[in-house]
Each structure stands twice: as structure tokens, then as C-alpha cells.
Amino acid sequence: MRDAPAAVRSYALVGNPNVGKTALFNALTGLHQRVANYAGVTVERREGDLSGVGVPVRVVDLPGVRSLVPRSIDEGITAAALLRSGSLRAAVDGAVVILDATQLRRGLFLLSQILDTGIPCVVCVNMADEARAEGCPVDTEGLSRALGGLPVLATSALRGEGIAELAACMRAGIAGHGKSTPLAHTPGVNITTDASPARWASIRDAVDTGGFVQQEAAARWRFAESIMVHVRTATESSLRARSDRIDRWCLHPVVGPLLFLLVMGAVFQGVFVLATPAVDGIEMLFSIVGAALRSLMGAGLVLDLVVDGALAGVGAVVVFLPQILILFTCLILLEDSGYLARAAFIVDRPFAAVGLSGRSFAPLLSSFACAVPGILGLRSVDDQRERRVAMFVAPLLTCSARLPVYTLLISAFIPKTSILGFLSLQGVVLLGLYLFGVLLAFFAAGVFDRVLRRAAALPLLLELPIYRFPTTRAVALRLVQRGGAFLRRAGTMILGFSIAVWVLTTFPRPDIVASSAIEKAAALESSYAGQLGKVIEPLIQPLGFDWRIGIAIVASLAAREVFNSTMSVVYAVEESVGTLGDAKLASVLVNAHHDGGSGPVFTLATVVALLVFYAVALQCVATIAVVARESDSWRFAIGQFVAFTLLAWSAAWCARQTCLLCGIA
Amino acid sequence: MVSAFVRESPRKAVALAQLAEGIGGVLLELQGSATVALKLAEAGFVPGARVRLVRRAPLGSPLEVEIDGARFSLRAETAALVMVQIHA
Numbered sequence: 001m002r003d004a005p006a007a008v009r010s011y012a013l014v015g016n017p018n019v020g021k022t023a024l025f026n027a028l029t030g031l032h033q034r035v036a037n038y039a040g041v042t043v044e045r046r047e048g049d050l051s052g053v054g055v056p057v058r059v060v061d062l063p064g065v066r067s068l069v070p071r072s073i074d075e076g077i078t079a080a081a082l083l084r085s086g087s088l089r090a091a092v093d094g095a096v097v098i099l100d101a102t103q104l105r106r107g108l109f110l111l112s113q114i115l116d117t118g119i120p121c122v123v124c125v126n127m128a129d130e131a132r133a134e135g136c137p138v139d140t141e142g143l144s145r146a147l148g149g150l151p152v153l154a155t156s157a158l159r160g161e162g163i164a165e166l167a168a169c170m171r172a173g174i175a176g177h178g179k180s181t182p183l184a185h186t187p188g189v190n191i192t193t194d195a196s197p198a199r200w201a202s203i204r205d206a207v208d209t210g211g212f213v214q215q216e217a218a219a220r221w222r223f224a225e226s227i228m229v230h231v232r233t234a235t236e237s238s239l240r241a242r243s244d245r246i247d248r249w250c251l252h253p254v255v256g257p258l259l260f261l262l263v264m265g266a267v268f269q270g271v272f273v274l275a276t277p278a279v280d281g282i283e284m285l286f287s288i289v290g291a292a293l294r295s296l297m298g299a300g301l302v303l304d305l306v307v308d309g310a311l312a313g314v315g316a317v318v319v320f321l322p323q324i325l326i327l328f329t330c331l332i333l334l335e336d337s338g339y340l341a342r343a344a345f346i347v348d349r350p351f352a353a354v355g356l357s358g359r360s361f362a363p364l365l366s367s368f369a370c371a372v373p374g375i376l377g378l379r380s381v382d383d384q385r386e387r388r389v390a391m392f393v394a395p396l397l398t399c400s401a402r403l404p405v406y407t408l409l410i411s412a413f414i415p416k417t418s419i420l421g422f423l424s425l426q427g428v429v430l431l432g433l434y435l436f437g438v439l440l441a442f443f444a445a446g447v448f449d450r451v452l453r454r455a456a457a458l459p460l461l462l463e464l465p466i467y468r469f470p471t472t473r474a475v476a477l478r479l480v481q482r483g484g485a486f487l488r489r490a491g492t493m494i495l496g497f498s499i500a501v502w503v504l505t506t507f508p509r510p511d512i513v514a515s516s517a518i519e520k521a522a523a524l525e526s527s528y529a530g531q532l533g534k535v536i537e538p539l540i541q542p543l544g545f546d547w548r549i550g551i552a553i554v555a556s557l558a559a560r561e562v563f564n565s566t567m568s569v570v571y572a573v574e575e576s577v578g579t580l581g582d583a584k585l586a587s588v589l590v591n592a593h594h595d596g597g598s599g600p601v602f603t604l605a606t607v608v609a610l611l612v613f614y615a616v617a618l619q620c621v622a623t624i625a626v627v628a629r630e631s632d633s634w635r636f637a638i639g640q641f642v643a644f645t646l647l648a649w650s651a652a653w654c655a656r657q658t659c660l661l662c663g664i665a
Numbered sequence: 666m667v668s669a670f671v672r673e674s675p676r677k678a679v680a681l682a683q684l685a686e687g688i689g690g691v692l693l694e695l696q697g698s699a700t701v702a703l704k705l706a707e708a709g710f711v712p713g714a715r716v717r718l719v720r721r722a723p724l725g726s727p728l729e730v731e732i733d734g735a736r737f738s739l740r741a742e743t744a745a746l747v748m749v750q751i752h753a
């Protein structure tokens with residue numbers, strides 16, 4: 001099925017989760033990587049070229065699996081590629097099966113299935129350095145003999161050991177088949193020789209198994225055991241003993257949860273402290289570049305498009321990067337060290353109450369940076385019902401785009417007093433908004449979980465890996481990959497919609513070119529966006545919002561923080577640089593009055609309503625698009641948007657009425 | 666309560682979820698639906714495997730379970746389906 005006889009060979013990397021597969025992929029390909037999607041599904045297809053000189057070889061990084069009976073979309077891709085079925089018939093020519101040297105038996109289970117598919121393969125025993133450190137180097141020769149002469153190599157992806165040998169082996173071509181297991185010829189028992197989708201579906205849904213599949217699993221473990229007797233290996237791991245000493249505290253009934261809260265608190269505090277200067281710097285840089293372009297090119301529509309449309313759009317994307325990258329770094333560090341699995345262990349019980357589990361913890365945590373990578377991360381959740389629930393509530397968690405809106409409104413309207421002598425009221429309000437998002441997400445998950453049809457749930461089975469020190473190289477590479485995914489998936493949507501917003505706010509153009517801030521505000525009022533704001537004004541009037549806020553709400557769909565820049569145009573704030581501009585805008589908002597001078601626009605009740613509205617509403621086209629793709633249902637995505645908009649309106653209305661009743665005006 | 670039970674009939678099957686922390690045994694059988702059993706079987710929960718309850722999470726569930734040297738979090742409701750014969 002390959003297009004030319006001289007086509008480049010493709011070899012897949014396959015293994016259990018946590019065997020260091022991605023680290024190996026990175027070590028083999030360096031930065032010669034491409035990411036695309038598999039046809040028809042949303043699973044990312046990570047490919048690279050073997051780095052170095054020689055015969056070109058394509059390396060495909062398949063999602064980690066425990067077995068070839070797929071449950072999640074990710075696992076389905078791996079199974080289909082190895083069984084060479086369907087559209088993935090010609091995806092790979094052979095496989096590098098990666099085993100964890102410290103847990104050989106577990107890898108042998110998967111290997112036995114792969115052997116029975118008949119795909120040519122080699123075995124790569126990774127983390128060989130750790131096995132050696134435990135005084136028990138991997139017996140590659142013994143393993144190879146026991147597997148009927150299948151090539152076996154030892155590597156340490158993190159230290160770069162054995163990579164050259166593996167690359168040479170792949171260049172020479174993977175041809176060995178090894179001996180298939182006795183199961184391969186047992187009709188009715190072997191699932192892997194029958195790759196028909198119907199067979200899979202029946203296995204997955206356990207319709208006709210009659211215990212065969214379980215029997216097969218037991219037989220495969222016996223096969224693994226039969227191989228193990230030929231291989232010298234560590235029985236009791238000293239690393240596990242070290243892990244246990246750490247877990248005595250990390251999973252302690254009292255200390256454990258406290259430590260968990262402390263770690264999460266440190267992560268968020270770190271993100272705030274480190275990201276703020278970088279965000280200010282980026283904002284300043286973009287306004288300087290914008291001003292420079294303006295003075296170089298003079299006035300004109302093209303310039304406006306470049307500066308106010310494209311450059312502002314790029315700025316709106318880049319400004320998120322510090323927060324997102326810092327939070328991602330923390331997440332990757334926690335994940336690679338093994339702590340994230342412990343955190344999932346601790347939160348599982350409370351999550352279970354609302355239909356979630358520890359599986360969703362990491363993706364939901366990254367939703368605090370941006371819901372888009374969070375929702376993408378939910379692919380690893382094998383229980384489809386839980387995945388839907390988590391996808392539904394992820395946008396309620398306070399993402400980095402909400403923060404500038406919160407900061408602006410809080411700094412303008414919440415007094416700088418302290419409560420109890422040491423807590424800043426402004427800080428408490430901000431923290432309260434974060435907690436509000438978390439609580440609302442929990443509540444919404446509980447409700448949505450009960451709305452969904454009850455399907456057979458897959459049991460939670462999360463591995464607790466040994467604690468390891470993350471390496472800089474591995475963290476950096478994964479950070480680049482995740483940051484790249486954000487830019488591709490969220491960035492392009494934000495940029496595109498920013499330009500659309502520019503069109504809405506620019507046309508129809510007034511007869512005279514608006515030059516002063518006042519004229520620009522007038523131009524905005526007569527633009528499509530201004531007209532739209534006035535159309536929706538009656539809808540948002542009960543919340544205390546006027547048409548100006550209406551414009552900002554509509555424009556916020558590009559990214560919530562566009563609220564700020566839109567407000568500065570609506571309220572004719574003279575352009576200035578960075579944080580200075582925010583301070584200016586804050587003071588203008590404080591003094592803003594309704595048309596006709598009937599009192600201030602931003603009463604405290606209105607501000608509270610606005611904050612609540614922004615905490616709830618799903619104003620983000622990037623999220624809507626990603627939910628539609630990941631859930632494979634526009635109905636779900638639109639339904640979520642409508643539900644959250646209604647909920648936001650109601651919550652804001654309640655908040656406003658409560659304020660008014662309490663006499664806060 | 667568990668230890669008393671064990672003293673009376675040491676060869677009887679006990680659900681993994683009922684074990685005290687640190688106690689292990691040999692897996693006898695998996696109960697429950699085939700979907701659940703298959704997922705467990707693939708992770709190594711097959712008859713004859715050595716299994717041990719390492720600890721419970723602060724709120725009683727999930728459980729940390731050791732199976733053939735690997736560790737997994739397993740909810741109490743799932744561990745109730747794993748029948749174990751305790752080491753004598």
C-alpha cells in the first residue's frame with residue numbers, strides 16, 4: 001500500500017504508559033518532529049525522522065497502551081496501527097516494543113500480544129540504567145533467547161544510552177518476527193489475530209466474551225512468567241523502597257492532603273509571581289511595536305488591520321504564554337516526578353462524588369492555564385462518560401484569559417483595605433473568584449453526571465510509578481510540545497477571531513478618519529459591534545450592563561481578556577503603554593457615567609455581576625471549537641455554550657440582586 | 666475484624682477491599698462484569714498473581730494495591746471484586 005517501492009520505512013514506538021516512550025522518541029528524533037492528526041479522529045499523530053546520517057527512517061510515537069484491546073480513542077489508534085487494519089493499514093512497517101527494565105513482566109504481556117499480530121519488531125529495554133543501579137543489569141541475551149532470537153536492545157532514553165544502537169538497528173530494518181505465543185493458534189481465544197472491529201467492539205463491551213478474554217489475559221501473564229524465568233532481573237526494587245519512604249508522608253492520612261494543598265498553593269503562587277512581570281513585559285513590547293509600525297507606515301486601513309487586528313491578535317495569544325508555560329512546567333515536573341499520580345490518588349474520593357475520578361485531575365489542573373490543552377488532555381481518560389463530564393466543566397476553572405479582566409475590575413472597584421488586619425480585600429476577592437470557579441465546576445459536574453445516561457463505567461486503575469527526578473531535557477522538550485499544541489489549537493482560533501472582531505469594530509467606517517480617542521469611541525459606537533451591543537443591551541440591562549459592556553462581552557469571545565482592550569476603546573482611553581494603560585482605564589471606568597449622566601455605570605453591584613458573569617460564561621471560541629472536535633459533537637459544544645451563557649446570566653443577576661438587597665449600590 | 670475472620674478460616678477467600686493495610690495474598694478470582702474483569706486482568710490481576718493492599722487513601726478510597734511489583738490506585742468498589750487468599 002506504500003506509494004513507491006523506495007518509500008521511507010516507518011517504525012512505531014509502542015509500550016505501556018510510563019515506560020519512557022516519549023523520552024525515547026525525543027532522543028531518537030531530536031526536534032525533527034511533526035504533529036498531525038490521524039484521519040477522521042482527533043488523536044495527534046506524532047512523527048519524526050531518525051536524526052543523524054544514513055538511511056532515512058520515519059519514527060511514529062504511538063499512544064501508550066497496556067493491551068491491544070482498545071478503550072480510549074488513543075488506544076484504538078495504537079491497536080489499529082499494530083494490527084494494520086482500516087485506514088492505518090500501511091501506517092507502520094514494524095514496531096519497537098519498549099519495556100521498562102524495572103518492570104519487565106508488565107511489558108511482556110503487551111509484547112505477547114504484539115508478537116501474535118505478526119508485525120516485525122525489536123524489543124527495547126528502556127531505563128536500563130535504573131535496573132543497573134539496583135545491581136541487576138538487564139539480561140538482554142537471555143531475553144532474546146527466550147523470545148526465539150528476537151533482537152533485544154538496552155537503552156536509557158534519559159541518559160542517551162543505547163540510542164545510537166537502536167537507531168542503527170532501525171536503519172538496518174526491522175524484520176524479525178520472533179515466535180508467536182501458543183495462544184496465537186487457539187481459535188476463539190486469541191483476540192489479536194482477529195482484528196475485525198466487530199470483534200473488538202464485542203470485547204470492549206463484553207457482550208460475548210464468555211470469559212475467553214479473561215482466560216486469554218491469564219494465559220498471557222503465564223507467558224510473561226515463562227519468559228521471566230530465563231531472565232535475571234531485580235525482584236525487590238530498592239527504588240520502590242525509596243518511593244515508599246516518600247509516600248509514607250505524601251500519602252499520609254493527615255500530612256498527605258495538607259502537603260497536596262501546599263503543593264497546589266505553591267504552584268499557583270509561583271505562576272502569579274513569575275508570570276506577572278513577563279506579561280507586563282510582553283504587553284509593553286507589543287504596544288511599542290504597534291506604535292513604531294504606526295509612525296513608520298502612517299495612517300490607513302491596512303495599517304489598522306495590521307496593528308489593531310493582526311498584531312493585537314498575536315499579542316492576545318502571546319500574552320498567555322508566560323502563565324501557561326509556567327503552569328505547564330509545574331505540571332510536567334509533578335508528572336515526571338511521579339507526584340501527580342499521588343495527587344490523583346488523594347483527590348479521587350472527592351472527585352468520585354460528582355462523577356469524576358483521579359484520572360481527570362491533571363487535565364483539569366491544566367485548565368487553570370487554558371481550557372484548550374485541558375480538554376485535549378482528557379483524551380487519556382478511558383471512561384467516556386467521565387470524559388464528557390470533565391469536558392463539560394473544564395471551562396469553568398479560572399483560565400489565564402480571565403485573570404486580566406479580574407485584575408482590572410478588582411483594582412478599579414474593590415477598595416484597597418485589609419480585612420482581619422493582614423489579608424488584602426482585593427486578594428481575597430481574587431481568590432474567591434478562583435474558588436467560585438472550582439465549586440461551580442464541582443456542582444456542574446454533579447448535575448451533568450446525573451443528566452448523562454448511565455453507561456457501564458470503566459474502573460479506575462491508575463498506576464503509581466516510582467518517584468524519579470525529572471531531567472531538564474525531558475521537561476524542556478515536553479514543554480515545547482505542549483506550548484506548541486496551545487499555539488496551534490488555541491492560538492490560531494484567537495488570532496482569527498481577533499481579526500473578525502477588528503472587522504466588526506471597524507466597519508462601517510465613518511466618513512472622517514477618527515484620530516482622537518473621542519472620535520474613535522464614536523466610530524466604535526456606530527460600527528457593527530456597537531450596533532450589536534445596542535441590540536443585546538435590553539438582554540443585559542437587568543445585570544446593570546449597558547451597550548458598551550455588551551460590545552466588550554461580544555468581543556471577549558476571541559479571548560476573555562479582550563474585554564480590557566475593548567473597554568479602553570469604548571471609553572476613549574488615550575493609548576498608553578502596558579500597565580500604565582490599565583491604571584488609566586481603571587480610573588476612567590470608575591468615573592464612567594450612563595448616557596445622559598444618570599449615575600455611574602459601574603456600581604459595585606454591577607461590578608460584582610460582571611465578575612460573576614465572566615467567571616461562568618463560556619466566552620471563548622477556541623474552547624467551543626475544541627469541545628466540538630474532541631466530543632465529536634457540535635450539539636454538545638453549542639449546548640454547553642448556551643447552558644453556560646444562561647447560567648452566567650442567572651448567576652450574575654442573583655449576585656446583583658443580592659448586592660442591591662444588602663444595600664451595596 | 667478481618668484478622669479474627671482470618672484466624673477462623675485461613676483458607677477462605679477474602680475481598681481485597683477487606684484486607685488490612687500491608688496484608689497480601691494470592692489472587693483467586695475476579696468477580697463483577699466482564700468489562701471490569703478484563704481491564705483488571707490486563708493490568709495483571711489474574712488468578713495466581715501475588716497481590717497486596719499497601720494503603721488506603723485518606724478518605725478510605727481509593728486503595729493503593731501492589732500486584733507483581735507494580736502499584737495501582739483502585740477504588741474500594743473495584744477492590745471488592747478481587748478475591749484473595751491470604752498468606753497463611
